[in-house]
Amino acid sequence: MELVGRMPHVIRLCVCFTFFITVARAFYLPGVAPKDFFKGDPLKVKVQKLASVKTQLPYSYYSLPYCTPKKIVDSAENLGEVLRGDRIENSPYEFKMREPQMCTVVCHHTLKAKDVKEFKEKIDDEYRVNMILDNLPLVMPYKRSDMDSLVYQHGFPVGVKVQYGGQKEQKYFINNHLAFTVKYHKDEETDAARIVGFEVKPFSVKHEYEGKWNDNIRLTNCDPHAKRIVTGNDSPLELEDDKEIIFTYDVEFQESEIKWASRWDTYLYMADDQIHWFSIVNSLMIVLFLSGMVAMIMLRTLYRDISKYNQLETQEEAQEETGWKLVHGDVFRPPINSDLLCVYVGTGVQCFGMILVTMIFAALGFLSPSNRGGLMTALLFLWVFMGLFAGYTSARLYKMFKGTEWKKITLKTAFLFPGVVFSVFFVLNALIWGEESSGAVPFGTMFALVLLWFCISVPLVFVGSYVGFKKPAIEDPVKTNKIPRQIPDQAWFMNPVFAILIGGILPFGAVFIELFFILTSIWLHQFYYIFGFLFLVFIILIVTCAEITIVLCYFQLCSEDYLWWWRSYLTSGSSAFYLFLYAAFYFFTKLNITKPVSGALYFGYMLIGSYAFFVLTGTIGFYACFLFTRLIYSSVKID
Template identity: 50%
Template sequence: MKPLNPRFIFLLSLTVVSSSFGFYLPGLAPVSFCEEKSKGDAEECQTDIQLFVNRLDSVESVLPYEYDAFDFCKDTNERRPSENLGQVLFGERIETSPYKFSFKADKACVKVCTKSYDIGSSEDKLKLDFLKKGMELNYQHHWIVDNMPVTWCYIVEDGQKVCNPGFPIGCLVNQEGKPKDACVINADFNKKNTYYVFNHVDITIFYHSGDETNGMHARLVAATLEPQRSDFHSNDENPTCEGAPMDIPADFKSNLKVTYTYSVTFKQNDDIRWASRWDYILVSMPHTNIQWFSIMNSLVIVLFLTGMVAMIMLRTLHKDIARYNQMDQEEAQEESGWKQVHGDVFRPPRMGMLLSVFLGQGTQVFIMTFITLFLACMGFLSPANRGALMTCAVVLWVLLGTPAGYVSARLYKTFGGENWKTNVLLTAFLCPGIVFVDFFMMNLILWVEGSSAAVPFGTLVAILALWFGISVPLTFVGAYFGFKKPGIEPPVRTNQIPRQIPQQSFFTKAMPGIIMGGILPFGCIFIQLFFILNSIWSHQMYYMFGFLFLVFIILVITCSEATVLLCYFHLCAEDYHWWWRSFLTSGFTAVYLFVYAVHYFFSKLQIIGAASTILYFGYTLIMVLIFFIFTGTIGFFSCFWFVNKIYSVLKVD
């Protein structure tokens, strides 16, 4: 675990300030390279190229591990670049590696180190077993050069070129002789019950030559590699990188040596500009057509709902209100439907305290999500800014405690509540407390498993300091101004005696309406949700924030319109209990999200192990809770506006 040192505190403070203004762009300044530096070039270009290594992860396990957890070659002068809050929370552990190059200096078969495993050493046996387990679960290296991933590009069945930002540490041929994962690419992997370690890599670095006449030096625009396997038992001091694949028997019965080597080649490519050097990775992900299909599907749903709402507002409601205002009071008493419940529709709901707390937290999450996605859509939070997305979201959530306290207090006062102290405390601690307890329990499992995703104790202290030191006081400030103002005055007077609700049909009862209400919003997001889950659990790069922001807007519109429609139908059935129902109607979308996450776990993932399963569902519950209060808040305020609008035009006392 890392201690909370002054350097981290300074970095966290800088991140908070810069993220709040949306100009957090670390690592995006281009770095120039040259073969030989003269005295005048000392400040302008670099000759040495450092390869960094990140954590290793797998699609078959939720547990990532640091590079040092495996018995690979380590840098003698190991150092870690500064990490922001988002990188720490995501479990990224970047450090220097022994792979060091000089610009435009091609090298062939350079030895990095040799790892020896003695059959009589229990420590060596544990190291080798852990390495075998990593190959069995298909753990992937993630290397970085000049803040861009070193990719492994290969051709898939349909002839399309795919560039993966990670490459496997090895592969396995099981006892039946069936090759797994990367072992299928080479027919030489044919020994049963044998592991093949990728101990050699052929690295190719592409550079843009720049313009020497204008003083512009070369810049790196791409880095690819090809993992290889070679047996160096015979001559590991002067390897030739030739020979049979390096195999490790499943049974450790004799001493073993594994020599790690690399070859590096520099190639000039002036067709790729530095600003677009990530494009070759993103283009190889064929998601654009599917994304447009998702957008069109969502737009059709929105247009359908908009037409329904427009028909109700412009035709039904307009005619009803006009006819109602022309009648005298006795004729109006004979009317039925939504007009008859005007004396009860603003009766305070049961558990108004809990509803107001959820709405305060939902407002905070909504504003945070909108600003974060907008900044990501503008390119401020691109994949090149490692951890910037999470850092921005956390910082915004901390700084948005004031609107959460204000909305919660104002609505609670509208409901006639008087326990203002309980209200503000629940607003500040209920939902964040549930999330933190869940997150802490998942973090304990990661600590026990020795995973790199375990958040260090110092970072947990920093998160608590942000919560208690900034978010909670801001929530109290918002609640103070909320309670200082009078509650929202309803447009009609509430009767002292509640009106009896008539017998409801099946479709106008609470539960069927709530279940139906979440279907359409979920239909708008489920395709986008697939890619988001892929980026989280299958370690695929997510970059389509423009699509995501558009789907976010569509989701807000769909939740609003679906809730307004169902609210109108229930009021027409003379059921005036709309407060909680409006929140739960759109909030039920989170239940469909959980069901889809369960389906995704069993149908798409290959995760094995109790710890990984618990971690998956533990983090999924956090997502579901946040999504529940987010969508529920959208539905409530849409229905709140709708009900106030239609009853404010009635001429009743």
């Protein structure tokens, strides 16, 4: 008996321990501590993946016949990296700290017809090669015509395609010579240096040499002793069958004033930075102004209504009730498909908790971009943990609707949303696997995701539901009549479909500017690390969803329509419809995707994102309306 009495304390301890382990695992940043290098220390370059904004299908670096080391070794990867399609491996590119190299030969190949075809396909699809040095990604600097400062692109192109004779003849040239620049910040006292930049300029070079090839042969067009670095402008290397190809590289070391703590600033810089900041501030001011007006109007109107209703009661006037007070006997009547509403509200709380905690940690700087896959890993683990709150919320709401089968509602909460997302993800992964892309999630990782779902998330949902259902039922502020009241004919602008679609415009307007930069970072392979402003936008979204739902709910009740439960959820949740439309607009105006599989991947993943956004915003609107109705009906005197 004593143990049973202490069960809530045991559950709290388990929850706290689970939360600690989850946060520690999700936000642990391996390998981000600074490394000191002295002159002559070996620097090993790692290859990451071949990526293209045209196909959105990543491939392993060694899927092309590039130079390979004696033994290919995979680096340890976290769950987020695997889901992103990252495959980090060692490479034959090796430097020595602060010791320049010129025209170092990596390997010598004779391309077969199959190799040439593979290279040409990757050049057609605009694939770029990604590498890493000391946890810094390789970038290629270039200068835009409309900007004075340099802009950096991730990786370098596999090659270039040139059109001849009015586009009738095409020639392909491979980038086989890489001019690396390693920037370092030197400590004058210890002579140690830290790497703060990793840049490259690729060239297509037709190397020349005398005699037969051997490992010690000297290239006549690139003499390191004469310190003459080849540029490749005069004799590019064309891709042809049975063509000889020599891969070479140069390394130059440059001392930089950039400190190690600021070395990621180059990668996080956005080309449209001023436009980005101005747009966010402008959106913030507009939404805050509208929110202030809506709040002021609602407070004044409600204060007048409540004062009038209470005054009528005190004077005992025999006047007929009008407005929202008239439906007090039906406003808390359980809705149709109340089980499904409980499931979606619980899932929305799960999404809200996951996003809120992740965003707080990211805004505080815990999710460093140097921890590749850290953001996705954090989202997954927090989603699993937040199943506790999903079960608790759905069970509490289910009991308020006089439900008795709490295990049934628990199973729906644990499997409906994750099941839909996993099904779509499984189909998309099958398409990626069919393209033989490294972005396909391996069977072991897929099995790990299923284990996280069934062995951790589902039990936590059950624990939350058990605790929530044991709590006393939420009491309604007014009694519900046995016979439902007939709803009068509504004006055209109070039509449910019209009102729901109108309600989603303002929440979408609060985030669509930020959405552009998020889509750009995801589909154009750029870093996104402005989580401080994203957190402000998230707060604006919460306020906007709550206020627009309350306003439309108030108008609905004033029209004597008491079916507000589902409409409050769908009003703010309809913003997901506009999000998906904007995603389609972005696809046709900003992206250059032509392959059907790539298009299916884009719309599949955006469908998952829009579905999650629907659940999130719908739950915010529902709870805002739920608290609003309880507040106003508990503020008036009702016989």
